[in-house]
Amino acid sequence: MSALAIRLDELSKSFNPDGPPAVDSLTLDMAGGSIVALIGPSGCGKTTTLRMINRLIEPTSGGIQLGGADVTHRPVEELRRDIGYVIQQVGLFPHRTIAQNIATVPKTLGWDKARTAARIDELSDLVGLDADMLDRYPDELSGGQQQRVGVARALAADPPVLLMDEPFGAVDPIVRARLQDELLGLQSELHKTIVLVTHDIDEALKLADRIALLNVGGILEQYATPDELLRAPANEFVEQFVGEDRGVKRLQLSTVSQLPFEQGPVVPADAELTQARAVLEEYRSEWLGVVEDESFAGWVAAADLADSRPLAQATRYPPAGRVTPHSTLRNAMEVIMNSNTSVAIIDDGGRFGGVVTLEAIRAELGLSGADPQTGAVV
Amino acid sequence: MLVQDRNPIIRWDYVVDQSDDILAALLQHLELTLLSVALGLAIAAPLSAMALRYGWATNAITGFTGFLYTLPSVALFALLVPLFGLSRVSTVIPLASYTLLILVTNIIAGFRSVPDSVVDAANGLGLTPVRRVIGVQLPLALPSIITGIRIATVSTVGLLTVAAIIGQGGLGRLILDGLRRAFWTPMTVGAVLSILLALALDALIIYLGRAATPWTRKASP
Numbered sequence: 276m277s278a279l280a281i282r283l284d285e286l287s288k289s290f291n292p293d294g295p296p297a298v299d300s301l302t303l304d305m306a307g308g309s310i311v312a313l314i315g316p317s318g319c320g321k322t323t324t325l326r327m328i329n330r331l332i333e334p335t336s337g338g339i340q341l342g343g344a345d346v347t348h349r350p351v352e353e354l355r356r357d358i359g360y361v362i363q364q365v366g367l368f369p370h371r372t373i374a375q376n377i378a379t380v381p382k383t384l385g386w387d388k389a390r391t392a393a394r395i396d397e398l399s400d401l402v403g404l405d406a407d408m409l410d411r412y413p414d415e416l417s418g419g420q421q422q423r424v425g426v427a428r429a430l431a432a433d434p435p436v437l438l439m440d441e442p443f444g445a446v447d448p449i450v451r452a453r454l455q456d457e458l459l460g461l462q463s464e465l466h467k468t469i470v471l472v473t474h475d476i477d478e479a480l481k482l483a484d485r486i487a488l489l490n491v492g493g494i495l496e497q498y499a500t501p502d503e504l505l506r507a508p509a510n511e512f513v514e515q516f517v518g519e520d521r522g523v524k525r526l527q528l529s530t531v532s533q534l535p536f537e538q539g540p541v542v543p544a545d546a547e548l549t550q551a552r553a554v555l556e557e558y559r560s561e562w563l564g565v566v567e568d569e570s571f572a573g574w575v576a577a578a579d580l581a582d583s584r585p586l587a588q589a590t591r592y593p594p595a596g597r598v599t600p601h602s603t604l605r606n607a608m609e610v611i612m613n614s615n616t617s618v619a620i621i622d623d624g625g626r627f628g629g630v631v632t633l634e635a636i637r638a639e640l641g642l643s644g645a646d647p648q649t650g651a652v653v
Numbered sequence: 654m655l656v657q658d659r660n661p662i663i664r665w666d667y668v669v670d671q672s673d674d675i676l677a678a679l680l681q682h683l684e685l686t687l688l689s690v691a692l693g694l695a696i697a698a699p700l701s702a703m704a705l706r707y708g709w710a711t712n713a714i715t716g717f718t719g720f721l722y723t724l725p726s727v728a729l730f731a732l733l734v735p736l737f738g739l740s741r742v743s744t745v746i747p748l749a750s751y752t753l754l755i756l757v758t759n760i761i762a763g764f765r766s767v768p769d770s771v772v773d774a775a776n777g778l779g780l781t782p783v784r785r786v787i788g789v790q791l792p793l794a795l796p797s798i799i800t801g802i803r804i805a806t807v808s809t810v811g812l813l814t815v816a817a818i819i820g821q822g823g824l825g826r827l828i829l830d831g832l833r834r835a836f837w838t839p840m841t842v843g844a845v846l847s848i849l850l851a852l853a854l855d856a857l858i859i860y861l862g863r864a865a866t867p868w869t870r871k872a873s874p
Binding site: 329331352353354355356357358360362363364365366367368369370371379380383412425428429438 | 768770771774776779780781784792
């Protein structure tokens with residue numbers, strides 16, 4: 276099923292008619308096939324908004340459209356079977372096996388046994404469940420495994436939309452990072468429209484195509500891509516929410532592969548000493564990198580080139596670390612900080628892929644040169 | 654302890670001779686027990702449903718069932734006999750009312766023990782309220798409900814012996830008979846059989862309960 280766009284239209288919810296509304300006239304357009312994160316402080320109405328999409332909560336006013344169709348125009352149970360729902364505590368049925376849990380919606384829809392069994396196998400592969408887990412009961416599984424089952428159960432009938440309410444909040448950080456990576460992997464295959472409620476800005480920055488930052492009362496402060504949110508926060512609230520380390524956070528959003536190729540102070544092992552010294556001079560570096568058989572072989576100290584021995588015989592020092600084209604700029608920064616040479620070597624499947632310098636990172640983030648607004652040189 | 658006047662704790666020749674009568678008493682006891690617990694369940698179910706749906710009613714309902722429980726059985730029998738005579742109705746109604754406290758308490762506790770996240774997930778998956786209550790909440794409430802049924806059944810077996818006073822007592826009739834005649838055998842037989850009946854019903858309910866809740870037997874990692 277192809278993904279559906281979701282539109283929130285002046286959506287409002289008031290639990291207490293005398294008090295302020297939980298959500299106040301929220302209008303938001305979420306593109307089909309994208310991940311949208313709803314994030315904000317306590318009381319911003321993000322969970323309330325999410326639960327209005329599948330009508331677990333009914334709005335006080337305003338409307339929601341799924342693929343152009345108003346969500347109130349069909350029986351609510353039918354709507355919910357077409358929307359995946361994943362919650363923090365997972366909510367697996369303790370009295371049913373894993374397989375039976377996953378089969379919940381297919382069974383309600385009347386799928387036959389063969390089709391259900393095939394789908395369960397497919398989903399197990401997709402979310403990373405072992406076949407021997409299928410006949411176990413939920414309390415025999417770890418938290419991370421349970422949430423994988425929760426995701427499988429939500430996706431069982433292949434709904435075009437997936438709602439997730441702090442889905443990874445109850446697991447430890449290591450498992451959380453894995454599950455986040457797996458979600459991204461899933462999405463690259465399935466292209467669902469995913470609405471993700473989270474209180475973790477890093478999670479939102481990592482997973483979302485667009486982030487809707489809500490303030491108390493469901494007021495939309497900014498709706499932008501992660502990079503835009505970090506680069507150009509709309510106001511002080513956004514700035515403070517995103518945190519002071521916006522620059523560092525942006526480093527996590529770009530990868531080394533986005534940088535233009537830079538040879539750096541690196542020469543082939545059979546280069547002449549004159550060429551070697553010229554490169555060292557040009558980069559004003561105390562270290563010279565050496566490449567042999569297309570892969571990086573090590574660093575040579577400038578002092579060791581004083582005599583006339585060929586470059587290939589000079590002592591080589593291994594680099595402090597390497598990065599790959601998939602590494603984030605933040606990883607690269609870490610390696611640069613840890614190395615005496617101030618550059619990070621790019622290892623592209625064993626071959627030398629160039630270097631990463633601080634200047635390159637700054638240029639990529641648009642931090643070099645004059646600040647366009649103030650004219651100050653940064 | 655042998656007594657000279659042919660009145661030991663139990664005289665087996667009497668037991669064999671009266672075996673038909675003893676069996677009849679036992680079956681009557683069993684029948685009245687099952688009727689009382691069944692009636693109790695039939696009343697407890699809607700009462701519990703009301704308390705679960707309308708939280709404010711919980712206190713009133715448990716207060717009411719608690720009040721019924723405090724009424725002495727003999728007094729209830731005495732009040733009902735003029736209305737319904739020395740019949741099964743006069744016996745079953747009070748006994749059923751005594752089961753209400755434990756049944757209502759355990760049904761409510763059972764349903765309240767179902768995690769909110771499970772109910773929320775069930776709704777989010779598009780289960781209708783009926784399917785959710787019957788397919789999800791009820792099975793999970795079952796262990797607590799079965800415990801309530803066990804307790805209700807076992808205490809009813811015991812209380813029924815008192816109903817001998819209005820001539821309906823099943824095994825209680827044997828006990829009372831023996832007491833009146835100062836003849837120990839029927840007393841012993843009545844007492845021992847009522848204990849065995851209680852234990853047997855308890856074991857049966859445990860067995861049926863386990864069969865109905867296979868997931869509770871799996872150990873956590």
